[in-house]
Amino acid sequence: MLFSQYDKYLDQVSAIEWLRDPAVASMLRQNLYHHDGEKYHLHAYCIMPNHVHVVLTPSPKFIEDSSRSSHAVGEAFDKGSPLSRIMHSLKSYTANEANKLLERSGRFWQPESYDHWIRDEEEMERIVSYICSNPIAANLASKPEDWPWCSCHDRFQLDGDTSGWLPAS
Template identity: 35%
Template sequence: MPTHYRRHLPHLHPPGAALFLTMRLAGSLPQALVDELRADAADGLSQRQRFARYEQQLEAGGYGPTWLSQPAVAVLVLAGLHHQATNGCYALLAACAMPNHLHCVLRLPDTSSTPFFRVLQRFKSYTALQANRQLAQSGRFWQDETYDHIIREGQPDALLHAIRYTAYNPVKASLCQQWEEWPATFVADEWRELL
């Protein structure tokens, strides 16, 4: 099973790895900014620096759809994540549906008959279909490519940092005062007390 591939970004999904993922809604960033950030990559801007710029624009939320701000849509997206976790596709550690993007932290199983990129495809396809029904629309829901980052667990507190980042994203974006107030946030029980 392939554990790595490349589109616009490199994707590495080794068995047992903890991953930080960001999925954004289709059209949630202006194409001019996306093109600019791709050019920055050619000029040596790191993937982490590009992600920080993407994230800043997504949090500002001044462009494109905000379908995940609708509670019913956010609930079905989080339910889709939980469904795949229940089926053993990964262990879901944290997730947060922001108005125009989704963060999640998960751990891949040590062995799997299904490559993780297929798991992502199924998740995006299913939730896009359900969300479009909920919104009485059709067309693209998610941006094609997902930002993913392996959490280097050899670094102290790296996994906790990713979970904290995910949970506190609505606080950082001034959508609430405490992470527990945001209804579209999930943190696994074993991590809640550490936040």
């Protein structure tokens, strides 16, 4: 309940909307897809002007490789969960690239993120539906597949499916 109230607040009020820039949103989408099938399986995502929703499952290979090695390639070692290592990688790379595109410096992402373990298929369906409808709730699109920075749009372009679910890579 608190998360949905906070999300509504984010959709209505923000002084910083760096992700509204198409070049930044495109770079972020490309990076999400870059690691799909390697570090994780990307189920769904939605890039809003000032925040991002991502539904992913860490890949078994990434979990296994991370547990055997003290350093993941190109990343600082993190004793945290596979999810924390994935988020560190995504946030580090995209922050540097976004700052270049926006000709700025400094912190880009908030240091924390809202992580949630999805416990069953019903909850997964509800969450994917929720994030794909986020652009509608924020009055950015009339249909989920109309928002260009969302898995629902990508899936619709691929095969006409409007569920927002991305096919396995």
